[in-house]
Amino acid sequence: MKTSARNAGILFLESALEVDSAVTPSATILSWFEGRRRAHRFRLEPISFNDMVKWGFDPRTGNLCHESRRFFSIEGLRVKTNWGQVPEWEQPIIVQPEIGLLGFITKRFNGVLHFLVQAKMEPGNVNMIQLSPTLQATRSNFSRVHQGRAPLYLEQFTDRRHGRVLVDVLQSEQGARFLRKRNRNIIIETEQDLPVGEDYCWLTLGQLLRLLRHDNVVNMDARTVMSCISYALGPGASPEAVSSRFGQELWRSFQSFAAGRSSNEEIISWFTEQKFAYDLDVERIPLGTVREWVRTDTEIRHETGRYFSVIACRVEADNREVSAWTQPMVKAHQRGLIAFVVKDFDGVLHILVQAKVEPGNFDVVEMAPSVQCITGSYENEGPDQLPPFVHYVLNARPDQIRFDTLQSEEGGRFFREENRNMIVEAGPDFPRELPSNYIWMTAGQLKEFIKYNNFVNVQARCLLSSLSFIEMDK
């Protein structure tokens, strides 16, 4: 059951270098994926809150809850902080205290690690189906609260005699929407012969990284688990094919775990300073009392129509544990922008990381992308009114843009929410002086902080998973 980290890192690197596979030829993936979409019947429709089944507003608090009081609930949050421009506000928040589990089963074919990927329907997904980890489960799934079928492959994770653990860490979700929600991100390797369900297929890491360059194909849960992977050099695993300047800088960045422009200790000191400087005081309050938010028959929205709203949906699906249900969802009102600014220092690519306060954060600040904002909010504002570096990213020349796709947020809670994900290489014109809550880090350093939990937010993790030294070697 045991493995050394170095072994896992070598396996991951070898798998990342394989962009095709005899097990599932790359040429067949997208047609298989389309086939899965056509094979299933899905239906999603917004309904009024009154038409929800087993969900309702608690008469005392106005919280939106399941009758079992399990799964999740929509409650109110009062936030006070000295970070940013708004010192105090109230908002709805998703409360889901249970730790979820996001897990890939992997297995070696011809010596190369393959990931068992699921074409999974989630009600809020753009395009309904996206590629997801082998298992997405809550502890409610484990205890079968909803009395449906047990998820496939669950026993591979609960009975660990089946495999060895390659990755196993606890990570956060969106701090603007969830109150301290966390997931266990786990990758196990099995030597068993597993039956492969019709919605599943085996892909190399290289194939997954290539699919990430398509809009809305690889879901958020898969991206966050992939972000927890680190690479190690081993015999037979060397990125010799990487030849471009950018590819080499990026590869060296992945190999710089302990030091870049700042040592890990200096980054920890910078992060400690941020936590010492910024207050985040959150208080759970009844949803019915949240100021400036109004509830209609069909939505809970901000008076101004900005930010997001909470809606109710009816879902029908033929391939889920339960075939029809209703649930609340969160609907964003504007598309967001999530971007890394990256820059070469002494031949090693560095990523500009922001310490960002979000109300649901487990520990005040997390390491966030260089830019993480709702662009729609700033449409009528000049460059000076924008958050730092938004103007720079949106005005980058085409040759500076290394990655630019639309990616979805988690489809189990978010209604067709997609954000523009960008990686932009900074030119010599990029400012040398940074605001005090920004710092340059290597990809390897970010991986190291991901390993130790509660440091890197989900947007930064997912974007990091898109930084592929193979795909960007051009």
Add this chain to the structure above:
Amino acid sequence: MKTSARNAGILFLESALEVDSAVTPSATILSWFEGRRRAHRFRLEPISFNDMVKWGFDPRTGNLCHESRRFFSIEGLRVKTNWGQVPEWEQPIIVQPEIGLLGFITKRFNGVLHFLVQAKMEPGNVNMIQLSPTLQATRSNFSRVHQGRAPLYLEQFTDRRHGRVLVDVLQSEQGARFLRKRNRNIIIETEQDLPVGEDYCWLTLGQLLRLLRHDNVVNMDARTVMSCISYALGPGASPEAVSSRFGQELWRSFQSFAAGRSSNEEIISWFTEQKFAYDLDVERIPLGTVREWVRTDTEIRHETGRYFSVIACRVEADNREVSAWTQPMVKAHQRGLIAFVVKDFDGVLHILVQAKVEPGNFDVVEMAPSVQCITGSYENEGPDQLPPFVHYVLNARPDQIRFDTLQSEEGGRFFREENRNMIVEAGPDFPRELPSNYIWMTAGQLKEFIKYNNFVNVQARCLLSSLSFIEMDK
């Protein structure tokens, strides 16, 4: 202002190897310390709650608060957990949301790093005065809420142009008594000539480690900051003098950062499993409603007289920012036992670490000593009723006991609370199979987890600071 971790580690090792100093000869330390005690006038007396000044019970909640609503308060906590024998209880808890600052100023004399140590009075201290960091401050001190004098040397920490940072991390306090309280543990190095106040002196790390072998001399705040120190080998800094088997095993343990019997990744996976398995659901409730606790004129105590009580005290002191005040304190009813079981595996000393749930923990479980319990609670019970390894530790042969002193908890909140701190070497009779929430780690691995915050509890950190490969080399 910058330093590399390796540089700091070399400086710390060199300082740890110096057990005497021309700046403050070791022979003079204890007499200076006694002199400081005699030079000051202190008085502490328990009073009734009614006689407190500026402190009182909130009429609505029964919480015990300062009129400014700053500093700290005593509130109620309802705890539900599936860890341990008691699934649900209520208790008073200290709420102090502000992050405190515990800082040493260091400076090189003749090339050797010296720590500016303060002989500081805290009302709850056993013996009133103990050696403490250069600065213990809350953010209330910074903002001067109590309108007293500013603490000495404060500006060295607030204006960082004065020195460079050697250590700067966020750490927890006692999870059984504090709700998610944390302190910034910081060590800076200055090149300035600082005036040395009469209650201060410069000591090497080696001198501090030797003083730790005395009962109740080095306070908890100093011990936790010392625990954040890691050593690195450098030219001129090598523990050649270490010659005993145990000393060498311990030195190798400090140098094993990334792997021992388990890799760091395996330890993280074990820790993730603990957090996934154990629930900790805490809810702040009004102190006035806490069940099974009774309030008299002079104390809030459990119906059975066990655990602890909250009392009120009047304090007079001539060398504090404010010369007289009243405050609540927490008084333990039994002495505790805090112990590491240590054992050689392949020539490297390993420490038995426990994943322990405590209600005030920031994140469900923390890494705790092999044994951390109130021994008085078990006086009438047989070995089978004791928590794991208590019987083993209390029945160790003298040659197995490597450390055995009484150390105080933080004297600003705790009334003369001291715990027996032990380090016991396991013999071949020690069980090979461990309960699932125990694991063997090296000292270097514990240091690595301390570096990344929120992993190691204060009892384990303080005990780790007592593990000296110089003092134990015999």
